[in-house]
Amino acid sequence: MSAILKENIDTLISQYQDGYSLEQAFYCSDEVYQRDMNRLISQRWLLVDHVSRIPNKGDYFLFDIGEESIIIIRQSDEKINAFFNVCRHRGSRICLEHEGNKGLLSCPYHAWTYELDGQLRPPRLMPDGFDKTQFGLHACHIKVTHGLIFVCLSKDTPPDFDAEFSEFNEMFDFHGFADAKIAVKRDYPNQCNWKLVVENFIECYHCAPAHAEYCVVHPEDQLLALGAGPGSGPKEAMEKYQPILDEWEEKSRAMGHPVYEIDHDEHSLHLAQLARLPINDRNFAAETRDGKPASNKLMGKFKQCDHGETAMVFNPISYILASNDVAMMVRFTPRDAVNTDVQLTWLVHKDAEEGVDYDADNVAWVWDVTIKQDKKITEDNNAGILSSRYQPGPYSTQEARVATFVRWYLNGIR
Ligand code: FES
Ligand SMILES: [Fe+2]
Known part of the structure; x- marks a missing residue:
């Protein structure tokens, strides 16, 4: 269950007594949780896994966090990509299995299909003037170092x-x-x-x-x-x-x-x-x-x-x-x-x-x-x-x- 917030979050923050645990709302309110995700969790580098989980081209797994699902997929020996698991057509999840191997990322809804680098292949029956280059998958910031995979969900430039x-x-x-x-x-x-x-x-x-x-x-x-x-x-x-x-x-x-x-x-x-x-x-x-x-x-x-x-x-x-x-x-x-x-x-x-x-x-x-x-x-x-x-x-x-x-x-x- 999650509680309704009776007071403004900033009021609760200003009332915090140092050396004590937090007020109830910080542990159960949806509003606080959204603030946690938007201002903190999505603005930091998070450790997600080790590269040995996806050794071969096309191997992927999903990192599900809050409302987000991130596809972590190996494009080549040298390159691992991270994409939001959201189709650029009408928004369906693309990968439904928690992990696996994909030659291409194909949406189960109307079959829009993306390369492992996130670029969209020409979809069927789109009107004249449709520019597929504008509809690649949304990339998520990723850093791979010493076999460790980190991501940052920020819309903006992530921390260095x-x-x-x-x-x-x-x-x-x-x-x-x-x-x-x-x-x-x-x-x-x-x-x-x-x-x-x-x-x-x-x-x-x-x-x-x-x-x-x-x-x-x-x-x-x-x-x-x-x-x-x-x-x-x-x-x-x-x-x-x-x-x-x-x-x-x-x-x-x-x-x-x-x-x-x-x-x-x-x-x-x-x-x-x-x-x-x-x-x-x-x-x-x-x-x-x-x-x-x-x-x-x-x-x-x-x-x-x-x-x-x-x-x-x-x-x-x-x-x-x-x-x-x-x-x-x-x-x-x-x-x-x-x-x-x-x-x-x-x-x-x-x-x-x-x-x-x-x-x-x-x-x-x-x-x-x-x-x-x-x-x-x-x-x-x-x-x-x-x-x-x-x-x-x-x-x-x-x-x-x-x-x-x-x-x-x-x-x-x-
Ligand atoms: S929502 Fe993905 S192809 Fe339509
Ligand atoms: Fe413990």
């Missing part, structure tokens, strides 16, 4: 991708994303507003009560200090954890591995973060049950495990968490005011063979179980927020990153 993300290049390269392949992909549709999915993902206040398995993989002092990335925990906990982090960084550096910390604040466009952290200084090289790598072929330039994990935040709905053996892409895609598609995609080295070098369930284990627990708690959160008695509540010192996110969000839609 390189200016926003050039700092990530060294880590993209080190983790070998260009030489990766998809090992597992799973979908977890959440019945809740996209901001609840984000807020939950960037705090670890709930880790102890909700995530037994995750708490086995990651030690308690780390989860408290920076369980949801740099800046997510209380200052004192971070100070206490700092010597462990310093020691791990030193070891990792000695192996020739880059160590990073980039942390953009609420005034930035993307609220990006890049940080390398130890998974667990107590013998866990990977996020697995036994701490052993989930894939025999380490990714990228890792010759040996440094027990580290790289957290890449491209924006609050696009992430990669990359270990030495496996990298997981995280996509939170708003569908309407109270529905969000969550998709996890695990990458391994392209030469790793399933059943020989890795087992898909083992690769996916900890995050599969964790994200299902997250789905439950965020849906319950949304249900409670719809009550007449809901009112914004205060954040703990372990929810510092959520407070930053909310400020960034309000800056973005203001």
Whole structure:
């Protein structure tokens, strides 16, 4: 359900009390949701998938977000295009299947047909003077880098991708994303507003009560200090954890591995973060049950495990968490005011063979179980927020990153 907005959005923004969760309307009103999509989500670069999903000419998949459906299709070895899935004749969806292969993009309604570069072929029975060059598919901004596909839905010039993300290049390269392949992909549709999915993902206040398995993989002092990335925990906990982090960084550096910390604040466009952290200084090289790598072929330039994990935040709905053996892409895609598609995609080295070098369930284990627990708690959160008695509540010192996110969000839609 979605609520009717009783007050003007700008009034609600101006009434926001810093350090508290948002008013009910932000989590369920269609009007707020439309504003979120128009001013924020469609104006940022979003991570959508890995190129290995569409290896051959004509391979495509759909990226459905809000009311939009974007066709991501391979035109050639070198070129991947993105188009709005909207026929230029009378507007039908063109691709109806979620993924597949097409030699041409042919509309199922009256058979207008487009080349893989979006140009319209001459349609039947159009009147004199019809200029087919004016009716190519609407292109969506796309950036393909190191095997990663990003799109931006903006009608205008998108943000400068390189200016926003050039700092990530060294880590993209080190983790070998260009030489990766998809090992597992799973979908977890959440019945809740996209901001609840984000807020939950960037705090670890709930880790102890909700995530037994995750708490086995990651030690308690780390989860408290920076369980949801740099800046997510209380200052004192971070100070206490700092010597462990310093020691791990030193070891990792000695192996020739880059160590990073980039942390953009609420005034930035993307609220990006890049940080390398130890998974667990107590013998866990990977996020697995036994701490052993989930894939025999380490990714990228890792010759040996440094027990580290790289957290890449491209924006609050696009992430990669990359270990030495496996990298997981995280996509939170708003569908309407109270529905969000969550998709996890695990990458391994392209030469790793399933059943020989890795087992898909083992690769996916900890995050599969964790994200299902997250789905439950965020849906319950949304249900409670719809009550007449809901009112914004205060954040703990372990929810510092959520407070930053909310400020960034309000800056973005203001
Ligand atoms: S709407 Fe696509 S051909 Fe008519
Ligand atoms: Fe969680």
